[in-house]
Amino acid sequence: MDFNLTDKQKELVGLARDIAQKEIAPRALSIDKSGVMDEELLRILKQSGMTALSVPKEFGGAGLDLLTIAMISEELAKGCAGVATVCAANSLASFPVLIAGSDEQKKSYFDCLNEGGMSCFALTEPGAGSDAGAVSCRAKKVDGGYVLNGTKCFITNAPIADKITLFANTRESGGIRGLTVFSVDRNTKGISMGKEEDKMGIRASATSEIIFDDCFVPASTRLGREGMGFRIAMETLEKSRPVVGAISVGIAQAALENAIHYAHQRKQFGQKIASFEMVQQMIADMVTKTEAARALVYKACWMQMTGDKKASLFSAMSKCFASDTAMEVTTTAVQVMGGNGYSRENPNEKYMRDAKIMQIYEGTNQVQRLVIANAAMY
Ligand SMILES: Cc1cc2nc3c(=O)[nH]c(=O)nc-3n(C[C@H](O)[C@H](O)[C@H](O)COP(=O)(O)OP(=O)(O)OC[C@H]3O[C@@H](n4cnc5c(N)ncnc54)[C@H](O)[C@@H]3O)c2cc1C
Incomplete structure (x- = not known):
C-alpha cells in the first residue's frame, strides 16, 4: 500500500478541505440548530462536484476511486458530518446503478448527478x-x-x-x-x-x-x-461502509483538534490544562485511536479497489471500528473541555451526536460484528 497521494488526489482532497473550512464549518452550528440545509451551501457542494463523487469518467465525472471518495468524505465531515452524509448518500445510491445498470440507465442517472441532481x-x-x-x-x-x-x-x-x-x-x-x-x-x-x-x-x-x-x-x-436485489444491496453496502468509516474519522479528527486547542487555552490551578498528565493521556488515546481508524479505513478502501477476497471483512471492520472510535473520541473531547464541552455554543457536543448515527446506519455495529465474526471464524 502506498500512502503517498497522487497530485490529483491532493488537489481534490485539498478542495474538500477548503470547502469544509471556509463554507461548511462556519455554517455547521446554525444548520444543526435549524435542522435545515443551507441552500447556498448545497449550491456550492453541487458546483464543486462534491455531490457527484461517484460519477465515472465515461459518464462525464471525475472517475474517483473509493479511497479518494473516502478521503474527500473525511475532509467534508471535519466541517460537518451531516453535510458529508448528504454527499455520501448520492454515492450510496449510485453503487447499485454502477453494479447492475445498463449504459442507458447509467447515463440517465449520472447525467442527473452531473447537472446537480440529488x-x-x-x-x-x-x-x-x-x-x-x-x-x-x-x-x-x-x-x-x-x-x-x-x-x-x-x-x-x-x-x-x-x-x-x-x-x-x-x-x-x-x-x-x-x-x-x-x-x-x-x-x-x-x-x-x-x-x-x-x-x-x-x-x-x-x-x-x-x-x-x-x-x-x-x-x-x-x-x-x-x-438480484439482495446481492446488489450487500455489494453496495460493502463498498460504501468504508465511506461511513471515513466520515467517522473526520468527526473524530475535528473533535480531537478542538479539544487540543482548548487544552492549550484553558487554565486551572494556575496552569494550562494541557500540562496535566491525565488530560495528556486522554489526548494521546484520542490521537492514537483516530489514526488507527484512519489506517483501517484506507486499507478497507484499498482492498475494495483491488478486489481482495477479504474486502467484505475489512469493510465491516473499518465501519465498526471507526464509528466506535468516533463515539469514544467525541465523548472524551467533551470531557477534556469540561462544562464548555457540554455547551451548545461549542461544536463538541454536536460531534458527539453526529458520531452516534455512524454506529447505526448502513448496518448497525452489531450487524458488522456478525459479519466480522462470520468471516473470521468460518
Ligand atoms: C439518520 C438515519 C439515516 C438513515 N439513512 C438511510 C438511508 O439513506 N437508506 C436506508 O435504506 N436506510 C437508512 N437508514 C436506516 C438504517 O440503515 C437502519 O436504521 C439500520 O439499518 C438499523 O435498522 P433499524 O433501525 O430497523 O434497527 P433494528 O434492525 O430494529 O435493530 C435494533 C437493535 O437490534 C440489533 N439487532 C438487530 N438484528 C440483530 C442481530 N441479528 N443480531 C444482533 N443484534 C441485532 C441492532 O443492532 C440494534 O441495536 C437510516 C437511519 C437513520 C437513523
Missing part, C-alpha cells in the same frame, strides 16, 4: 431494518412495467432527491429471492414524501419516509434481473 438509497422499511431481506414494498409485474406499493423510512436525502434507488419485492410471498432494484424518478406519479425525521444529529441531512401508492414504473427502471 439521489437517495431506499432500502429500509418500518419492518425491515437490519433484516433487509424482509422488505415488503411490492413491485407487481404488469404489462410494460411494475406497480409499486409500500413505504420506505429513514431515507437520507429523500426530500431533496431527484432519483430514488429503490429496493422492492417482485414476489407476492416476499423474501430475499424477490428483492429487486429500481432506479426511479422522484416525480413519478404515485410517489410522495411521508414523515420527516427530527433527528439527534447529522441534522444538515434531511431524512424521511417515501410512500409509493399504485406507482407505475416502466420495466426499463429495473436494475439487473428480478431477484
Whole structure:
C-alpha cells in the first residue's frame, strides 16, 4: 500500500478541505440548530462536484476511486458530518446503478448527478431494518412495467432527491429471492414524501419516509434481473461502509483538534490544562485511536479497489471500528473541555451526536460484528 497521494488526489482532497473550512464549518452550528440545509451551501457542494463523487469518467465525472471518495468524505465531515452524509448518500445510491445498470440507465442517472441532481438509497422499511431481506414494498409485474406499493423510512436525502434507488419485492410471498432494484424518478406519479425525521444529529441531512401508492414504473427502471436485489444491496453496502468509516474519522479528527486547542487555552490551578498528565493521556488515546481508524479505513478502501477476497471483512471492520472510535473520541473531547464541552455554543457536543448515527446506519455495529465474526471464524 502506498500512502503517498497522487497530485490529483491532493488537489481534490485539498478542495474538500477548503470547502469544509471556509463554507461548511462556519455554517455547521446554525444548520444543526435549524435542522435545515443551507441552500447556498448545497449550491456550492453541487458546483464543486462534491455531490457527484461517484460519477465515472465515461459518464462525464471525475472517475474517483473509493479511497479518494473516502478521503474527500473525511475532509467534508471535519466541517460537518451531516453535510458529508448528504454527499455520501448520492454515492450510496449510485453503487447499485454502477453494479447492475445498463449504459442507458447509467447515463440517465449520472447525467442527473452531473447537472446537480440529488439521489437517495431506499432500502429500509418500518419492518425491515437490519433484516433487509424482509422488505415488503411490492413491485407487481404488469404489462410494460411494475406497480409499486409500500413505504420506505429513514431515507437520507429523500426530500431533496431527484432519483430514488429503490429496493422492492417482485414476489407476492416476499423474501430475499424477490428483492429487486429500481432506479426511479422522484416525480413519478404515485410517489410522495411521508414523515420527516427530527433527528439527534447529522441534522444538515434531511431524512424521511417515501410512500409509493399504485406507482407505475416502466420495466426499463429495473436494475439487473428480478431477484438480484439482495446481492446488489450487500455489494453496495460493502463498498460504501468504508465511506461511513471515513466520515467517522473526520468527526473524530475535528473533535480531537478542538479539544487540543482548548487544552492549550484553558487554565486551572494556575496552569494550562494541557500540562496535566491525565488530560495528556486522554489526548494521546484520542490521537492514537483516530489514526488507527484512519489506517483501517484506507486499507478497507484499498482492498475494495483491488478486489481482495477479504474486502467484505475489512469493510465491516473499518465501519465498526471507526464509528466506535468516533463515539469514544467525541465523548472524551467533551470531557477534556469540561462544562464548555457540554455547551451548545461549542461544536463538541454536536460531534458527539453526529458520531452516534455512524454506529447505526448502513448496518448497525452489531450487524458488522456478525459479519466480522462470520468471516473470521468460518
Ligand atoms: C439518520 C438515519 C439515516 C438513515 N439513512 C438511510 C438511508 O439513506 N437508506 C436506508 O435504506 N436506510 C437508512 N437508514 C436506516 C438504517 O440503515 C437502519 O436504521 C439500520 O439499518 C438499523 O435498522 P433499524 O433501525 O430497523 O434497527 P433494528 O434492525 O430494529 O435493530 C435494533 C437493535 O437490534 C440489533 N439487532 C438487530 N438484528 C440483530 C442481530 N441479528 N443480531 C444482533 N443484534 C441485532 C441492532 O443492532 C440494534 O441495536 C437510516 C437511519 C437513520 C437513523
